[in-house]
Amino acid sequence: MTFSRTRSETFGKAAEGLSLTEKEKKKLNIDLIIKIIDRMEALSAECEDCRQLLPVIEQLTIELSLVTSDKDRRKSFKKGARKLEEHLVNKHKIVRKGHYPGVFMAIGVALGVSFMTALDSPAFLAVGIAIGVALGGGAEKKAEKEGRIL
DSSP, rough: OOOOHHHHHHHHHHHHHTTHHHHHHHHHHHHHHHHHHHHHHHTTTHHHHHHHHHHHHHHOOOHHTTTTOHHOOOOOHHHHHHHHHHHHHHHOOBTTTTTHHHHHHHHHHHHHHHHHHHOOHEEEEEEEEHHHHHHHHHHHHHHHHOOOOO
């Protein structure tokens, strides 16, 4: 009986075989890429675009062994990973953890600064930030329940 590995397992084993430091793993977003690959594989059964992007995953696995020594390969590697993530965000509305609080906090700051300037009261900045954090946290929880967080 033969067991085949998933693409994320193959990628993970390739990363382990390189003996990357934690700093290098973080710089290359190895853990995030593994999560992205898992999602792409799961969605490929129903999404034609995901199926068409599967060769990008194969290329990432190949390039992984070369990224530590070649700056151009590192750029290509990151570009491929970004392409996969952009597909998940744009087509399936799957985002990184912390995405919604960041977006809503920025909106809250913008609104707070607007009201602070218009009404000449610095308290509005704090109110804007608080509202942004609250709305962002709520959106994040909703996305987690829906399984749209990497």
